[in-house]
Amino acid sequence: MSVNRRFPVLASLAAVLALAGGGVAAAQGTPVAPPADATSPWSRMTSAELIAAAPDDAWLDLDPARLMVLRFIPAGQTEPVQVVSLLAPQFAPDHVATLSALLDGRFFDGLAIVRSQENYVAQWGDGAAATASGLRGAAIPAEFDAVIPAGFDPVPLPDGDVYAPRVGFWQGWPVAWDPAAGRMWLPHCNGMVGAGRGNDAGSGGPASLYAVNGHSPRALDRNVTLLGRVVQGMEHLTTLPRGTEALGFYGPAQARPQIVSARLASQLPPEEQPRLQALDTGHPIYVELLESRRNRRDGWTLFRANRLEICNAPLPVRVAP
Amino acid sequence: MSVNRRFPVLASLAAVLALAGGGVAAAQGTPVAPPADATSPWSRMTSAELIAAAPDDAWLDLDPARLMVLRFIPAGQTEPVQVVSLLAPQFAPDHVATLSALLDGRFFDGLAIVRSQENYVAQWGDGAAATASGLRGAAIPAEFDAVIPAGFDPVPLPDGDVYAPRVGFWQGWPVAWDPAAGRMWLPHCNGMVGAGRGNDAGSGGPASLYAVNGHSPRALDRNVTLLGRVVQGMEHLTTLPRGTEALGFYGPAQARPQIVSARLASQLPPEEQPRLQALDTGHPIYVELLESRRNRRDGWTLFRANRLEICNAPLPVRVAP
Numbered sequence: 001m002s003v004n005r006r007f008p009v010l011a012s013l014a015a016v017l018a019l020a021g022g023g024v025a026a027a028q029g030t031p032v033a034p035p036a037d038a039t040s041p042w043s044r045m046t047s048a049e050l051i052a053a054a055p056d057d058a059w060l061d062l063d064p065a066r067l068m069v070l071r072f073i074p075a076g077q078t079e080p081v082q083v084v085s086l087l088a089p090q091f092a093p094d095h096v097a098t099l100s101a102l103l104d105g106r107f108f109d110g111l112a113i114v115r116s117q118e119n120y121v122a123q124w125g126d127g128a129a130a131t132a133s134g135l136r137g138a139a140i141p142a143e144f145d146a147v148i149p150a151g152f153d154p155v156p157l158p159d160g161d162v163y164a165p166r167v168g169f170w171q172g173w174p175v176a177w178d179p180a181a182g183r184m185w186l187p188h189c190n191g192m193v194g195a196g197r198g199n200d201a202g203s204g205g206p207a208s209l210y211a212v213n214g215h216s217p218r219a220l221d222r223n224v225t226l227l228g229r230v231v232q233g234m235e236h237l238t239t240l241p242r243g244t245e246a247l248g249f250y251g252p253a254q255a256r257p258q259i260v261s262a263r264l265a266s267q268l269p270p271e272e273q274p275r276l277q278a279l280d281t282g283h284p285i286y287v288e289l290l291e292s293r294r295n296r297r298d299g300w301t302l303f304r305a306n307r308l309e310i311c312n313a314p315l316p317v318r319v320a321p
Numbered sequence: 322m323s324v325n326r327r328f329p330v331l332a333s334l335a336a337v338l339a340l341a342g343g344g345v346a347a348a349q350g351t352p353v354a355p356p357a358d359a360t361s362p363w364s365r366m367t368s369a370e371l372i373a374a375a376p377d378d379a380w381l382d383l384d385p386a387r388l389m390v391l392r393f394i395p396a397g398q399t400e401p402v403q404v405v406s407l408l409a410p411q412f413a414p415d416h417v418a419t420l421s422a423l424l425d426g427r428f429f430d431g432l433a434i435v436r437s438q439e440n441y442v443a444q445w446g447d448g449a450a451a452t453a454s455g456l457r458g459a460a461i462p463a464e465f466d467a468v469i470p471a472g473f474d475p476v477p478l479p480d481g482d483v484y485a486p487r488v489g490f491w492q493g494w495p496v497a498w499d500p501a502a503g504r505m506w507l508p509h510c511n512g513m514v515g516a517g518r519g520n521d522a523g524s525g526g527p528a529s530l531y532a533v534n535g536h537s538p539r540a541l542d543r544n545v546t547l548l549g550r551v552v553q554g555m556e557h558l559t560t561l562p563r564g565t566e567a568l569g570f571y572g573p574a575q576a577r578p579q580i581v582s583a584r585l586a587s588q589l590p591p592e593e594q595p596r597l598q599a600l601d602t603g604h605p606i607y608v609e610l611l612e613s614r615r616n617r618r619d620g621w622t623l624f625r626a627n628r629l630e631i632c633n634a635p636l637p638v639r640v641a642p
Contacts, residue, residue, distance in 0.1 A: 118556040119511050144624070159483050162630040190440050190536040199620050214559075215511040215537050215632050219617065222624040235439040238535070239560045296540065299520050303465070303543040309483040311536050 042288045046298045050289045051279065051316050058285050059277040060172070061320065062086055064265035066096075067274060068103060068228065070124070071262070072113060075241060075255035083233035084265070084274050085193050085211075090171055091186050092143040092227040095195055099206035099227065100264060102130070102137050107207065108262035116240040117248025119214030123196060124259060130207035137207035143225045144201070145185035148177055152184065155287055159294070159307045163187070163218040167310040169281035169290075173229075174310050176221065186226035189216045189311035193228040213238045216311040231276060231317045279316040289314065363609045367619045371610045372600065372637045379606050380598040381493070382641065383407055385586035387417075388595060389424060389549065391445070392583070393434060396562060396576035404554035405586070405595050406514050406532075411492055412507050413464040413548040416516055420527035420548065421585060423451070423458050428528065429583035437561040438569025440535030444517060445580060451528035458528035464546045465522070466506035469498055473505065476608055480615070480628045484508070484539040488631040490602035490611075494550075495631050497542065507547040510537045510632035514549040534559045537632040552597060552638045600637040610635060 042050060066087045071080040089096040102108065108125055115123035127138035154168035154175055161167040164176035167187065177184040186192060193211045197204025204225060211230055230237070244251040265273045279286055290313060295304040363371060387408045392401040410417040423429065429446055436444035448459035475489035475496055482488040485497030488508065498505035507513060514532045518525025525546060532551055551558070565572040586594045600607055611634060616625040 118559060160481065162480050162482065163626055163628050201623055214535060217633060218630060219614065219622075219626045219628075219633065221626070223622055235563045238439060239562060241560060242556045293540070301540075301544055302522055305484055305540045305542070307484050307540075309539060312538060312540060 042285060044297060045288075045292065046296070047289055047292045047314060050285060050292055051314075051318075054279055054283075054285050054316075058280050058283040059318065059320075060280050062231065062274075062276045062278055062317075064268075064273050065100075067231075067265035067276070068099070069261075069263050069265050069268060069272075069274060070108070071260040072124075072236075072257045073260060074236070074257050080260045081233065081236040082274075083211075083236050084231055084276065085228045086172070086231045086278070087228040088173060088186060088226070090149075091146055091173070091184070092195075092225050094140060095143055095206050095225050095227040098137055098140055099209075102135065102207060103262055103264050104267065105135070106261070106263075107133075107135060107137065108259050111259050112256035113237075113240060113250075113259070114243075114256060115210070115247065115249045116213075116237075116242050118242050120212070120217060120248065121210040122213050122237040122240055123208065123210040125196075125206075125208040127196065127205060127208040130205070135207070136205070138205045139203050140205045142197070142201040142204065143227075144222045145183045148179075148182050148184045152177075153282070155281060155290070157290070157308055157310055157313070159309070161310060163221055169286070169313070169315075172278050172281050172315065174313065174315070176310070185222055187216065187310055188212055188218050188220045188224075188226065189229075190214065191230040191234050192216075192226050193230060194220070194224045194226040197224060211237050218311075229315075231278065232274060275320040277318050277320050281315070289316075361609075363606060365618060366609075366613065367617070368610055368613045368635060371606060371613055372635075372639075375600055375604075375606050375637075379601050379604040380639065380641075381601050383552065383595075383597045383599055383638075385589075385594050386421075388552075388586035388597070389420070390582075390584050390586050390589060390593075390595065391429070392581040393445075393557075393578045394581060395557070395578050401581045402554065402557040403595075404532075404557050405552055405597065406549045407493070407552045407599070408549040409494060409507060409547070411470075412467055412494070412505075413516075413546050415461055416464055416527050416546050416548040419458055419461055420530075423456065423528060424583055424585050425588065426456070427582070427584075428454075428456060428458065429580050432580050433577035434558075434561060434571075434580070435564075435577060436531070436568065436570045437534075437558075437563050439563050441533070441538060441569065442531040443534050443558040443561055444529065444531040446517075446527075446529040448517065448526060448529040451526070456528070457526075459526045460524050461526045463518070463522040463525065464548075465543045466504045469500075469503050469505045473498075474603070476602060476611070478611070478629055478631055478634070480630070482631060484542055490607070490634070490636075493599050493602050493636065495634065495636070497631070506543055508537065508631055509533055509539050509541045509545075509547065510550075511535065512551040512555050513537075513547050514551060515541070515545045515547040518545060532558050539632075550636075552599065552636075553595060596641040598639050598641050602636070610637075 068085045070083045087096045113124040130137040154170035156168035176187045195204045195206045196208035243249045294308045389406045391404045408417045434445040451458040475491035477489035486499045497508045516525045516527045517529035564570045615629045
């Protein structure tokens with residue numbers, strides 16, 4: 001696969017960003033990145049080809065201090081599996097700092113995966129254990145959404161959204177926002193990681209975490225603090241046996257998957273640290289990738305949707321070459 | 322749980338149906354069933370309470386001649402698991418008839434689950450085997466969508482959809498439609514079952530089937546023939562080990578889950594037939610259920626979305642009492 005590292009910024013990018021201020025309905029059907037430059041090799045590439053062709057400057061190293069490495073032993077197995085999640089301090093700074101302290105204190109080691117509900121979430125950790133140990137982590141102020149910061153420059157999706165006034169991608173994250181309210185939040189897409197809570201807004205915290213394992217339950221948006229997303233090994237959470245109790249909690253007769261360790265990658269020996277990169281959602285090839293998903297360029301697709309829903313958009317991650 | 326079997330048809334139902342002709346954007350935010358009658362016990366019930374309170378006439382028996390019972394042995398296990406799917410002749414009559422003939426001929430027995438791709442689909446069967454055996458089933462005319470029939474009276478969702486002009490529920494199915502084109506189709510929600518195909522529209526058939534196991538890949542809508550949905554045992558497909566090859570196909574070193582049998586329920590001995598019922602999507606309590614999902618009435622939900630995306634709507638199924 002040839003890589004053109006000198007390909008210029010798409011002329012259409014400014015037009016794309018201008019859409020951010022437009023109405024969702026008005027923008028419907030407007031391509032993210034119309035292939036104005038049909039001579040661009042990108043404009044004819046499939047999603048897989050674009051990802052393979054992405055130049056080095058389109059890939060961003062994921063900071064080991066922002067990666068949570070969860071290792072657990074599935075019931076009936078002997079070897080641990082590993083799930084790596086990227087944390088989102090842009091959206092939930094207190095939760096991420098609190099989780100980082102828990103990881104530093106090896107809080108999760110020896111705890112279990114406690115819940116696996118079909119087409120909803122897997123959940124692990126133990127808020128009560130944190131409270132009993134006097135640790136901050138089970139009842140901290142909610143971070144359901146955040147003030148839109150200065151310099152917020154998402155790549156918007158022009159196809160609307162059932163749940164949010166605006167959706168797009170910013171700093172590697174799917175993002176929903178309300179321009180009128182000046183608030184932004186993470187949407188509950190498949191693979192997103194959040195902090196469990198009780199009935200009160202301040203009754204949750206990162207001592208109890210969950211990951212979305214099915215169709216994105218967007219009604220949870222702005223009801224729970226999302227603090228990250230799984231970037232490697234999600235299948236180990238999705239394929240866990242389902243719990244037999246209400247809400248998919250494991251029953252007394254079920255062996256619960258045991259957590260061997262949960263650490264920030266930066267706390268692991270260098271040779272054990274995942275070396276991952278994510279495609280820069282602010283890079284022009286990401287805009288082209290979105291367009292290739294709105295209108296698929298493969299030989300298989302017969303009906304081109306000319307639409308893309310935010311949780312169907314790819315957020316490519318690779319092992320650093 | 323008290324059940325009020327005499328509760329009258331919601332006064333708002335006619336208003337709801339009238340929305341079907343309105344614009345998606347104009348209808349955004351309009352409740353499906355405004356609780357105009359606050360004295361109704363339903364108007365204060367959670368989704369779980371509504372399902373428990375649904376009167377007998379709200380539950381429809383699922384015809385055993387329309388249920389596919391798939392039994393397979395997961396790799397490393399000895400006992401078969403069972404996945405039951407409801408077939409959709411309203412949308413794909415030729416595919417359902419063709420599949421029924423294959424089931425009658427025990428075509429799938431001894432074949433395997435061949436693919437398990439994270440956050441996409443599980444797939445089983447073998448189109449080439451059907452062709453080699455001279456069976457109809459691997460290359461039949463596509464039924465990607467259908468003419469909207471006379472008497473089409475869906476319960477519409479008023480919150481719009483990224484992919485379709487209109488969405489709602491009809492005869493127990495999630496449905497998308499285009500009033501201008503006069504076409505309707507099944508959306509690729511989690512659990513929907515479709516027929517694999519090659520690059521040509523007529524290159525697929527029910528000898529090779531897949532089920533959506535993650536976030537609903539709606540870009541597949543109108544590109545593949547959907548012919549049913551899993552109504553029991555979906556977790557057995559979701560939790561299959563992921564395939565190591567491209568697109569999640571199982572590799573040569575992986576044990577493929579073996580299909581013990583696939584039958585219409587009506588072909589099974591009576592004592593083995595699943596006796597299932599689905600909540601009637603045309604019943605007033607279903608409209609109330611949708612509203613309870615748009616604005617959750619539990620003590621946990623703090624931010625009420627006032628929105629519902631079609632693949633997040635419940636389609637309750639129960640074992641017949």
